[in-house]
Amino acid sequence: MNSITMQLQAAKLIRMALEEDITSEDVSTNAVMPTKVQGTVDLIAKEDGVIAGMDVYARVFKLLDEDTEIEMFCHDGDEVREGDLMAKVTGDIRVLLSGERVALNYLQRMSGIATYTRSVAKLLEGSGVTLLDTRKTTPNCRVFEKYAVRVGGGCNHRYNLSDGVLLKDNHIGAAGSITKAIQMAKAYAPFVRKIEIEVENLAMVKEAAEAGADIIMLDNMSTEDMSEAIRIIDGRAETECSGNVTKENIGRLTALGVDYISSGALTHSAPILDISMKNLHPVEE
Numbered sequence: 001m002n003s004i005t006m007q008l009q010a011a012k013l014i015r016m017a018l019e020e021d022i023t024s025e026d027v028s029t030n031a032v033m034p035t036k037v038q039g040t041v042d043l044i045a046k047e048d049g050v051i052a053g054m055d056v057y058a059r060v061f062k063l064l065d066e067d068t069e070i071e072m073f074c075h076d077g078d079e080v081r082e083g084d085l086m087a088k089v090t091g092d093i094r095v096l097l098s099g100e101r102v103a104l105n106y107l108q109r110m111s112g113i114a115t116y117t118r119s120v121a122k123l124l125e126g127s128g129v130t131l132l133d134t135r136k137t138t139p140n141c142r143v144f145e146k147y148a149v150r151v152g153g154g155c156n157h158r159y160n161l162s163d164g165v166l167l168k169d170n171h172i173g174a175a176g177s178i179t180k181a182i183q184m185a186k187a188y189a190p191f192v193r194k195i196e197i198e199v200e201n202l203a204m205v206k207e208a209a210e211a212g213a214d215i216i217m218l219d220n221m222s223t224e225d226m227s228e229a230i231r232i233i234d235g236r237a238e239t240e241c242s243g244n245v246t247k248e249n250i251g252r253l254t255a256l257g258v259d260y261i262s263s264g265a266l267t268h269s270a271p272i273l274d275i276s277m278k279n280l281h282p283v284e285e
Contacts (some may be wrong), residue, residue, distance in 0.1 A: 001055050001076075001147055003043045006144075009143050014059055016140070017102045029097040039093035039282045041100075045080040046117050046274035050118045050192055052151040053110030054087070056144060060103035065095045076151050083279035085284045086275070093282065100277050108272040109141070110148040116270035117152025120247045120263065127254045132157040132240070157262055166217070167197040178204060182211040196240070205229040217262075219243045223252050228258055244265050 001010060041059075052072050061068040069092035074080055089096055131154045137145045146156045158164035167181045175181035178197060187196045196215035197208050202225060208216050209232060213234050216233060218226045220243030230239055241253050241261040246269070255263055 005143065006055060006059065010056060011059060013140055013143065014056065015063055018060065018063065021102055022098060029094050033094050037219065037282050038091065039092045039096055039280055040088055041096050041277050041280040042085055043087040043089065044085055044275050044278050045082060045084040047082050049080060049111055049115035049273040050152055051078050051080055051109045051111050052114035052148040056110065057103045057107040057166065060099045061089060061091065061095055064099050065092055067091060068095055077270050090226040090283065096280060104275060104277065106144060108275050110144055111273035111275065113145055113148035113176050113267055113270045114152035115273050116156040117149050120250060120266065121153035123250055124254060129254060129258060130155055132260050132262040133266045134262055134264040136268045149266050154266055164193050165193050169198060178207040179211040182213055198252040202228060202232065205232050209233050213237050215240055217242050226256055
């Protein structure tokens, strides 16, 4: 992860996660380890996958004690196999124990997203289609989850509501029509912002194209209707397919000729990657 992003955005969220887990003290650790003792522990992959979040994992322990040392044997984007030694963490045993769960939560979650994303991205290789994520992320974890998508080979859709214009069904309802919504967005948004609009049928496709939308999202439409929609648009706007897209059904979309396919499943349905910290023991300083 970019060091500036880590410092300004991620670190405070990591601290909040630690504060959630330790509201006063780590009773279990303090009971068995009342004083500082130097120790080391192994980080081990328990299944095959793509790694994302090693810097985040390390930051957890550094926030608890800057003197903690993390020796990494893999880096973000690397593929690991079951049983691989990924890192060794050395420091105050109290720090290793108290930070373990939060550090693993981030690393397992981010690596799971990267693993799932890479498996989907491979299905699009050679198609010319760009795989996008969505805003369907875990609250206060978007910076981590969208980073993991990029590590896995996907691309990010808008980061948040301030990042771009995407007019959905309720925006259209509020404005009164597709044409009015696009006109109002063009008048309000900075000229460098593209206007994307979500449509659900061919009549909406035609109106969006004629109103000058920059990107038209074909949401939950049949394969046949999407094919016809692309013919209607005829290059007047970029096209995006969306709506319950998963690894299992993305194949039906690749031959349509759309520019983008967005999938919320990249972040909301990716299983964690099983990773564990084992073999903790004291060491002489």
